Amino acid sequence: xxxxxxxxxxxxxxxxxxxxxxxxxxxxxxxxxxxxxxxxxxxxxxxxxxxxxxxxxxxxxxxxxxxxxxxxxxxxxxxxxxxxxxxxxxxxxxxxxxxxxxxxxxxxxxxxxxxxxxxxxxxxxxxxxxxxxxxxxxxxx
Amino acid sequence: xxxxxxxxxxxxxxxxxxxxxxxxxxxxxxxxxxxxxxxxxxxxxxxxxxxxxxxxxxxxxxxxxxxxxxxxxxxxxxxxxxxxxxxxxxxxxxxxxxxxxxxxxxxxxxxxxxxxxxxxxxxxxxxxxxxxxxxxxxxxx
DNA sequence: CTTGACCTTGTAGTGGGTCTAAGGTTTATG
DNA sequence: CATAAACCTTAGACCCACTACAAGGTCAAG
Numbered sequence: 025x026x027x028x029x030x031x032x033x034x035x036x037x038x039x040x041x042x043x044x045x046x047x048x049x050x051x052x053x054x055x056x057x058x059x060x061x062x063x064x065x066x067x068x069x070x071x072x073x074x075x076x077x078x079x080x081x082x083x084x085x086x087x088x089x090x091x092x093x094x095x096x097x098x099x100x101x102x103x104x105x106x107x108x109x110x111x112x113x114x115x116x117x118x119x120x121x122x123x124x125x126x127x128x129x130x131x132x133x134x135x136x137x138x139x140x141x142x143x144x145x146x147x148x149x150x151x152x153x154x155x156x157x158x159x160x161x162x163x164x165x
Numbered sequence: 166x167x168x169x170x171x172x173x174x175x176x177x178x179x180x181x182x183x184x185x186x187x188x189x190x191x192x193x194x195x196x197x198x199x200x201x202x203x204x205x206x207x208x209x210x211x212x213x214x215x216x217x218x219x220x221x222x223x224x225x226x227x228x229x230x231x232x233x234x235x236x237x238x239x240x241x242x243x244x245x246x247x248x249x250x251x252x253x254x255x256x257x258x259x260x261x262x263x264x265x266x267x268x269x270x271x272x273x274x275x276x277x278x279x280x281x282x283x284x285x286x287x288x289x290x291x292x293x294x295x296x297x298x299x300x301x302x303x304x305x306x
Numbered sequence: 307c308t309t310g311a312c313c314t315t316g317t318a319g320t321g322g323g324t325c326t327a328a329g330g331t332t333t334a335t336g
Numbered sequence: 337c338a339t340a341a342a343c344c345t346t347a348g349a350c351c352c353a354c355t356a357c358a359a360g361g362t363c364a365a366g
Contacts (some may be wrong), residue, residue, distance in 0.1 A: 028343075035295035038344090043323060058331060060344055069292040076291045080273075081266045084322070094288045104287050105279035112270045118264045122256050125222045129253045132221075138246035146236045146245050150217045151210040154176035170314075179313090180355060199362060201313055219337095225353070 030063040034071030041071060049074065049088060070094075082107075082113050171204035175212030182212060190215065190229060211235075222256055223248075 031038045044050050045061075050070060054062040063071075073094060077087045090107065093099045135145040167222040172179045186202075190209060193233050204212075205255045214235060229250065234240045276286040 026344075027197055027247065033294055036326085038321085039324060042345095045324090058344080059330085065292070070293065072294050073288075073292045075295060078292070078322090079266070080269050081263075083287050090288075092287075094292065096199065097283055099285070100281045100285045101277055101283065101285035101287075102279045104280060104285045105277045108274045108277070108287060112274065113265060115263050115267045115270065119260055119267065122222075122260045122263065124219070126253060126256045126260065128221050129249050129256065133246055133249045133253065136242055136246045136249070138243040140241045140243065142238055142240045144234075144240070144242035145232075145233075146242075146247045146249060150231070151214045151229060153174055153209065153213050153215070167313075178355085181353085183314095184354060199313080202363085219353090 027063070027139050030061075030068055030071060035075045036071055044074060045069075046121045047084070049091070054142075081111055097124050110119060114158070166202050166209075168202050168204070171209055172210060174209045176216045177212055185212075185215060188225070190225060190232070222252055226250070236288075 025033075027038045031041060032040070036044075038078055041050075042061075045053055050067070053067065056062045056065075070091065074087055074090065077090055082090060085109065090104070093104050093107075101121075132146045132149060135149070137143075166174075168182055170180045172182060175182070176181070177185075182191070183202075186194055191208070194208065195205075197203045200206055206210045211232065214232065218231055219225075223231060227248065229244070234248075273290060277280050278284075
């Protein structure tokens with residue numbers, strides 16, 4: 025099957041599939057007589073694997089590692105599970121960081137009347153120095 | 166004050182401050198006789214502004230827009246507030262996306278025994294095709 | 307007078323693609 | 337059989353938001 029069919033089946037754009045081959049995430053891709061890339065069901069499984077791993081938050085380097093495990097029949101499932109658990113911790117940190125941004129933004133919005141006048145508490149707060157300790161150092165300017 | 170002092174006060178690395186100048190996010194930066202950049206309290210306010218806006222999730226283009234509003238004494242605070250409200254929606258979408266990843270990862274991890282054997286449900290699930298509809302198309306290969 | 311801590315510039319690299327240009331191939335239609 | 341549309345190929349530029357590095361200039365302390 026051609027690349028666009030593999031793209032449909034895997035959920036990855038053709039450009040991304042070519043890119044993955046270029047960075048050696050996919051190797052030994054067959055070619056038809058006309059020079060077109062030729063994919064089979066196993067290739068689609070690998071592509072789907074990458075698509076799923078990427079959309080669940082794994083970096084391309086982590087995907088490389090996961091693919092190694094996928095292709096290794098002597099792997100230990102504990103190693104795969106550990107990667108997933110580590111990624112969970114990572115994702116939870118990202119969520120916490122976004123929730124912190126969210127509450128900051130909520131406070132900013134609530135402190136602004138949002139009318140046609142120029143006075144805006146949001147801008148005042150954003151322009152405040154970095155921290156108390158830095159305000160103290162600022163005096164020595 | 167030199168760049169490293171401005172960096173300390175604003176919370177931005179010196180390299181980032183130079184970069185912001187290069188992309189015209191900061192303009193009219195003064196220079197001392199020796200050619201060093203020379204910052205005053207107003208500059209530090211702008212830098213702090215950028216630091217805060219960035220850590221609350223605004224892109225550099227959005228920061229540019231916010232700085233325009235900051236420097237416009239005829240602005241309407243409703244425009245600033247609207248940017249913050251839009252960013253809140255954006256952040257909430259990002260949180261939802263991460264929470265979806267998190268639950269997928271949790272399900273994957275829970276479905277894997279995590280022992281020394283090679284059998285691993287995580288890898289099986291990751292290698293599944295993209296969707297039911299694509300599985301049906303796959304038959305036409 | 308040298309050492310080390312600053313500062314300057316320009317350039318290249320990062321991750322993970324996305325897009326474009328310039329061409330070759332295949333398929334459908336008239 | 338011609339031709340147009342829809343594929344495919346490659347190399348290379350571009351995106352964001354930095355970050356690192358090289359090669360050099362400046363400055364304060366000992």
